[in-house]
Amino acid sequence: SYVVTQSPSMSLAPGQTAKISCGGNNIGSKTVNWYQQRPGQAPVLVVYDDADRPSGIPDRFSGSNSGNTATLTIGRVEAGDEADYYCQVWESGRDHPVIFGGGTKLTVL
Amino acid sequence: QVQLVQSGAEMKKPGASVKVSCQASGYTFNGYYIHWVRQAPGQGLEWMGRINPNSGGANYAQKFQGRITVTRDTSIRTVYMDLSSLRPDDTAIYYCARVEAVGSFDFWGRGTLVTVSS
Numbered sequence: 572s573y574v575v576t577q578s579p580s581m582s583l584a585p586g587q588t589a590k591i592s593c594g595g596n597n598i599g600s601k602t603v604n605w606y607q608q609r610p611g612q613a614p615v616l617v618v619y620d621d622a623d624r625p626s627g628i629p630d631r632f633s634g635s636n637s638g639n640t641a642t643l644t645i646g647r648v649e650a651g652d653e654a655d656y657y658c659q660v661w662e663s664g665r666d667h668p669v670i671f672g673g674g675t676k677l678t679v680l
Numbered sequence: 681q682v683q684l685v686q687s688g689a690e691m692k693k694p695g696a697s698v699k700v701s702c703q704a705s706g707y708t709f710n711g712y713y714i715h716w717v718r719q720a721p722g723q724g725l726e727w728m729g730r731i732n733p734n735s736g737g738a739n740y741a742q743k744f745q746g747r748i749t750v751t752r753d754t755s756i757r758t759v760y761m762d763l764s765s766l767r768p769d770d771t772a773i774y775y776c777a778r779v780e781a782v783g784s785f786d787f788w789g790r791g792t793l794v795t796v797s798s
Contacts, residue, residue, distance in 0.1 A: 604784040606725075613775055613791050614725065619784035657725055661782050668739075668782070669715065669727035 573662045577672040584680045589645040591675045593658030596639060601660045603641040605634060608674075609654045617656075618643060645677075653679045682706040684714075684776050684789035691795045697764040700792045702776035704757045710734040712778040714759040715785065716750060720772040730779070731759055766796045 575595040583589050593603060603621050606614040616625050618634035621641065631646040645652055658672040687701040702714060715730040729740035731750040738750045749762040759776060774792045777785040 606785065608725075613788040614777075614785070615788070616784050616786050619786070625786065655724075659725075659785070663782070669717075669730075671717075671725040671727065674724040 573660065573670050575658055575660060575670055575672040577656075577658060577675045579673070580676040580678065582678040582680055583648050585648055585650060587648050589643075589648050589652070589677055591643040591645070591656050591677065593641040593643070593672050594639055595641075595660065598639055598641050598660065599637045601636075601662075603634065603636050604659045605632075605643045606657045606659065607652075607654045608657065614657065648677075648679055650679050653677055682778070682787045684778065684787055686774075686776060686789040686792045689793040689795070691797070692766050694767055694796055694798055696766050696796075697762060698766060698794050699760055699762045700774050700776075700794070702759045702761070702789050704759070704778070707778075709754065709757045712780050714750075714752070715777050715779055716748075716761045717775045717777060717785075718772040719775070719791075720769070723772075726772075728761070728774075733759065763794075766794075768796050768798075770794065770796050 575593050605618040607617045608614040617628050617632050621636040622634040633644045635642050655674045655676050657674045660670050683705045685703045690698050692698050710733050713730045716728040718726050729750050731738040733752050740748050747764050752759045777788040
């Protein structure tokens with residue numbers, strides 16, 4: 572089945588820009604969604620359809636998707652952005668249609 | 681506002697079954713699939729299955745085939761996830777989430793902790 576790969580962790584200082592990647596074979600042909608999960612909380616949708624933001628999500632969060640890599644970009648990182656971030660795609664026509672990446676832990680120093 | 685309210689934590693012995701509920705409110709129940717996703721301690725998200733509340737049709741990840749059943753009761757806007765033959769490695773937080781067709785998981789329940797231990 573389709574596999575998406577995320578780096579396990581990254582650390583940044585406040586104010587820097589985080590680029591969290593999600594790799595997969597020709598992932599640019601799929602639609603990617605991104606979720607933020609703070610410790611002890613349920614996941615929250617932060618980017619859908621590659622690059623759209625739900626209402627209430629700051630415009631510091633943006634997404635892109637091309638070739639073999641989708642990217643979630645968080646501008647001007649804040650302490651409150653410290654969380655695990657998961658990408659998610661659909662694999663149509665399969666018994667296991669929903670694929671999550673392994674998650675990237677963002678630490679704000 | 682959209683809410684998915686899940687049942688409380690469960691503690692089960694190996695070999696037992698667990699049934700977790702997810703009650704929806706604040707939107708057209710039949711308009712969105714309900715999915716189940718679990719997260720073992722310190723691990724990532726794992727998709728388990730989904731149900732179409734309109735038809736009742738469900739499909740499941742191959743890993744859970746034969747052990748999982750997802751049903752719904754439209755009269756009380758509630759979806760149930762039944763997992764049988766529990767093992768210690770089924771210890772996890774189980775989330776329900778809604779999805780419009782093949783879109784994004786835009787609302788999630790708070791999760792239900794299921795602990796499997798002898």
